[in-house]
Amino acid sequence: MKKFFLAAAAVLCTCYACSDGSNEFHSTYFYPQNARGIETYADQILDSVKVVSYDSWTHKNTADWVEVVTLADGKRQVNDIAVTVPAGYYSFTRLDFNMQPNTTGEIRYTPIQVTSSFEKIGTVATILTQYPFLNIAQPAVEQNAVTKAFEFKLSLAATQTESRIVFTPYAGDATLTSSASWLVPEKTTDFEQYAKQTVTLQIEKNETETPRTATLTLTSRGISNVITVTQSAGKAE
Numbered sequence: 001m002k003k004f005f006l007a008a009a010a011v012l013c014t015c016y017a018c019s020d021g022s023n024e025f026h027s028t029y030f031y032p033q034n035a036r037g038i039e040t041y042a043d044q045i046l047d048s049v050k051v052v053s054y055d056s057w058t059h060k061n062t063a064d065w066v067e068v069v070t071l072a073d074g075k076r077q078v079n080d081i082a083v084t085v086p087a088g089y090y091s092f093t094r095l096d097f098n099m100q101p102n103t104t105g106e107i108r109y110t111p112i113q114v115t116s117s118f119e120k121i122g123t124v125a126t127i128l129t130q131y132p133f134l135n136i137a138q139p140a141v142e143q144n145a146v147t148k149a150f151e152f153k154l155s156l157a158a159t160q161t162e163s164r165i166v167f168t169p170y171a172g173d174a175t176l177t178s179s180a181s182w183l184v185p186e187k188t189t190d191f192e193q194y195a196k197q198t199v200t201l202q203i204e205k206n207e208t209e210t211p212r213t214a215t216l217t218l219t220s221r222g223i224s225n226v227i228t229v230t231q232s233a234g235k236a237e
Helices: none
Strands: 002-006 014-017 023-026 028-031 038-040 046-053 057-060 066-072 075-078 080-083 089-099 108-116 123-130 135-138 141-143 150-156 162-168 175-178 183-185 197-203 212-220 223-231
Touching (some): 028 108, 046 057, 175 183
Parallel strands (some): 038 123, 150 223
Antiparallel strands (some): 002 089, 028 046, 046 089, 066 075, 066 089, 135 162, 162 197, 183 197, 212 223
């Protein structure tokens, strides 16, 4: 959706002097601004960013795993986008990203480039990234130095009886399962979509002299990540 505003009310603008001594406002940028670009996850199929511009601009998408959509100039535009901004105004236009789930096992990127009709600005860009893993904040993702695989690991003390994991599912069908009876999540289904979930884990003390390992499997939109849980050995009697 595109909205027009009077340029006199705008902020974050760049001012260029004209030959007649007057000033013009010219600026094109993404909002919100993020140095890391737009970050998305394997089960995430929707996201968006807004383009603020004092000048007309264009965008052309070339990635085959994402569709870029906007409603501008009275019509729905897909991938090949042109937005007209009248003189003296600026536009606030949302770009929607319709993505395919990332089942490749690899991070994928595409530049989101907007070209201003004002030549001194030219093309501004951000990066759309889609990770090949789910949005698990705790434990944090690690990349194996040898295999380059993305892994999630949780270490527990022998006497520990409680821990937690934190994640955000982007589908309504997310499930969490455990491979061991000594490791029980307090909740396994009915997670709120697009909302951060904190799930408490009930843990039995390890009273053996041997460390033990179990797995938690988080699945969302058919994509699964395994969290390897290791509990240290108990003390010998």
